[in-house]
Every structure is written in structure tokens, then in C-alpha cells.
Amino acid sequence: MFYKQFLEIIDILNPEFVENFDYWLATLPTNNQKNITASVVSARLEVSYSQAEIILKYAEKQKILEKYYQVKCPDCDYNLESLSKNEIAEVLINSVYCDYCEEDKHISMDDIYIAYKVIQKPDVSEEKIAEAIEKRLNRGGGTESNFSKADSLSNKKEFLYESFYNPDESAYENFGNLRSKLDLDYGENRTAKGTVLEQLILKIFNQIKYVSGTNDVKTKTNQFDCTLLCRITTSYPSVFNYLEPYFIVECKNEPKKKPNNTYTNKLESILDTNDAKLGIVFGRKDATKTCFSISHDHYLLNKRSEKQQIIITCCDKDLDYLIDKRVNLLCYLEYKIFQITANASSVTYEMFMKS
Numbered sequence: 001m002f003y004k005q006f007l008e009i010i011d012i013l014n015p016e017f018v019e020n021f022d023y024w025l026a027t028l029p030t031n032n033q034k035n036i037t038a039s040v041v042s043a044r045l046e047v048s049y050s051q052a053e054i055i056l057k058y059a060e061k062q063k064i065l066e067k068y069y070q071v072k073c074p075d076c077d078y079n080l081e082s083l084s085k086n087e088i089a090e091v092l093i094n095s096v097y098c099d100y101c102e103e104d105k106h107i108s109m110d111d112i113y114i115a116y117k118v119i120q121k122p123d124v125s126e127e128k129i130a131e132a133i134e135k136r137l138n139r140g141g142g143t144e145s146n147f148s149k150a151d152s153l154s155n156k157k158e159f160l161y162e163s164f165y166n167p168d169e170s171a172y173e174n175f176g177n178l179r180s181k182l183d184l185d186y187g188e189n190r191t192a193k194g195t196v197l198e199q200l201i202l203k204i205f206n207q208i209k210y211v212s213g214t215n216d217v218k219t220k221t222n223q224f225d226c227t228l229l230c231r232i233t234t235s236y237p238s239v240f241n242y243l244e245p246y247f248i249v250e251c252k253n254e255p256k257k258k259p260n261n262t263y264t265n266k267l268e269s270i271l272d273t274n275d276a277k278l279g280i281v282f283g284r285k286d287a288t289k290t291c292f293s294i295s296h297d298h299y300l301l302n303k304r305s306e307k308q309q310i311i312i313t314c315c316d317k318d319l320d321y322l323i324d325k326r327v328n329l330l331c332y333l334e335y336k337i338f339q340i341t342a343n344a345s346s347v348t349y350e351m352f353m354k355s
């Protein structure tokens with residue numbers, strides 16, 4: 001083995017495949033040690049795409065490879081930028097200039113590809129590498145042919161969600177501090193008691209990039225606890241298509257009282273009279289079963305209309321997932337929406353977690 005790390009998996013994966021990958025990677029010319037994709041590994045080593053993904057992820061974990069994201073021009077296929085995960089959101093929102101086409105380009109998930117580059121040298125001498133290169137049969141190969149649509153982010157929605165929601169340690173500490181204030185004794189000051197939950201919810205949702213919220217929106221007929229503008233949409237099904245152009249959260253900081261149909265009925269009337277597609281009732285205890293039934297019936301009523309409408313309910317248990325377990329908020333919203341659309345209130349988030 002040129003990389004000793006692969007000895008650990010040679011009895012787990014197909015030994016011939018592991019040896020071939022180790023040989024191929026170690027003897028790559030310097031100018032071919034980037035833009036490595038699952039597609040090119042699959043084609044060069046004649047293995048399935050999933051096997052190629054597995055060994056690339058393993059090599060990344062062992063710090064042999066480093067993952068990055070390559071932006072390509074949607075028209076001329078020119079390599080525009082190499083990104084880290086935290087830079088993806090900005091590129092999807094703002095246009096990128098293509099030097100070849102000499103114009104700004106709107107980038108979608110179809111135009112962003114997962115790629116790897118070599119960051120660790122093999123555990124052999126230069127003489128051994130030179131000898132291996134001499135024996136290599138399949139030489140060359142431009143980087144432009146390394147990418148296929150299978151490598152694009154449009155096939156990996158979880159990367160989209162991670163790119164737009166990734167709170168740092170200070171954010172989670174802030175969430176925890178605010179949650180600890182929910183049960184303080186506010187006496188007769190009901191406004192202060194309710195405000196602390198609103199502040200927590202705004203802090204959490206404001207961590208979504210290009211989503212911003214306030215609790216100061218008033219209309220002629222209603223005052224919204226939390227209103228959040230969403231500047232993101234996708235051309236394929238994703239939770240963002242429910243969040244844009246804005247969504248509304250009603251907060252009820254009542255530790256011993258379940259939200260009832262009053263709250264879901266209020267959100268129904270609000271969604272019927274504006275452009276919001278998603279309404280959220282955020283209480284402390286699980287909402288009543290009637291709330292779920294009303295939400296599902298309202299979804300069915302609007303299922304075929306131009307604007308779908310979803311009302312979901314959340315409680316302290318959901319805060320545990322978002323704060324303690326650090327579940328991605330966008331993934332979690334997708335799960336909560338599924339509960340309503342599938343009429344499956346008993347399903348748990350764990351059922352959808354990959355083993």
C-alpha cells in the first residue's frame with residue numbers, strides 16, 4: 001500500500017478495489033491531484049458510484065483528501081470558483097462572473113459539484129512513486145471530464161441544508177441561555193414571558209442564511225409573533241419552497257397548557273389572506289390531536305391550488321432536537337412538513353436518520 005491508512009479497510013471493502021484506488025491515487029500526476037470526483041473514480045476503476053463515494057469519504061476522513069465544491073459555468077462549463085461549504089449559500093444568491101462568457105451567471109445547485117484534492121503524500125519514497133508512475137497505463141485525462149451531474153449538489157439536498165444552516169458554538173450557547181429563561185417567574189408580566197420564547201425562535205430561525213425575522217409586524221387585523229422573510233427558492237422540491245417569500249410563527253410560552261385549535265385556526269385565516277405558505281405554532285407542550293387533524297385537512301384543501309399551505313406545531317421536544325441534538329433546522333422542518341402531508345403524526349425523526 002502507498003497509503004497505510006487503506007490497510008484498515010482492505011478486509012472491509014473489496015481488496016482489489018482498495019489496492020487499485022491506492023495505486024491510482026498515489027501515482028496521480030501533480031496537475032491531476034485536484035478535481036477528483038466520484039464519477040472519475042467510478043469510471044477509472046470500474047466500480048459503482050456508491051463505492052467510489054465511500055472510499056473518497058474515507059480518504060477525506062483520514063485527511064488524505066480534502067473536499068471542496070467546484071462551481072462551473074451553466075453555459076460553457078468553465079470552472080468559475082472553488083468553494084468551502086460555508087461559501088455555497090452566497091454563490092447561490094449572488095451571480096458569479098464568467099471570464100469566458102464575459103457575463104454574470106446565475107448559479108444553481110446543478111452547477112456546483114463535490115470534488116476532492118490530494119493533501120497528503122503517500123507513505124513511500126519518491127523513487128517508489130516514480131517507478132509506479134512508469135508502470136501506470138492510464139495516463140493524462142483533463143480535469144474537465146472529471147465532472148458529471150451525479151457529482152452536482154442538486155443530487156445531494158443535505159449539502160444545501162448544511163450550507164444554509166450551520167450555527168457555530170456561540171449560537172448554540174445563545175440558544176441554551178434563552179431556553180433557560182423560558183420558565184423564570186415573570187409574575188403577572190405575560191408579555192415578558194411570551195417575548196422570551198419569541199426571541200429564542202427568532203435566534204434559531206435567523207441562523208438560516210438569507211432568512212431574517214422580526215416580532216414587530218402588525219397588520220390591520222393581526223399582530224404576528226415572529227415573521228421571517230426568506231430570500232431563497234429552488235427549482236426542485238425543497239423546504240425553501242415552503243419558506244419563501246415569508247413564513248409566520250406563533251409562540252405560546254405556556255409550560256402546562258397544550259396549544260389547541262384556536263391557534264391553528266388563527267394561522268389558517270392568516271395564510272388564506274397573504275402570500276405565506278407555512279405557519280408554525282410553537283408551544284411548550286405538544287399541541288392537541290385536533291390541531292394536527294385541522295392542519296392535515298387544511299393541507300388537503302389547498303393541495304391542488306397554486307399556493308400550498310402547511311401548518312405545523314412544535315414544542316419543547318422539538319427544541320431538544322434543534323438545540324441539544326443539533327439537528328439541522330431545515331432537515332427538521334422537512335420532517336415536520338412530512339408529518340402533515342403524509343397524515344402521519346406518529347412518525348419520529350429517528351426513522352429518517354441514516355444508520
